[in-house]
Amino acid sequence: MQTTPPLDYQELRSISPQAARQAILQILQANHGKVATTARMLNITRATVSVWATRL
DSSP, rough: OSSSOOOOOHHHHHHHHHHHHHHHHHHHTTTTHHHHHHHHHTSSHHHHHHHHHHHO
């Protein structure tokens, strides 16, 4: 597992919604679908991961 997050909240907000969703989905896949682990890596809430992964 990486020790530094590949993206942070500010970076996710600065890129297009489609690119942010794709990045989150890739990180989720790398974490075997574990939302909590993905949220910790990105320093965002689990709810934010879920919303961005499904709505954007």
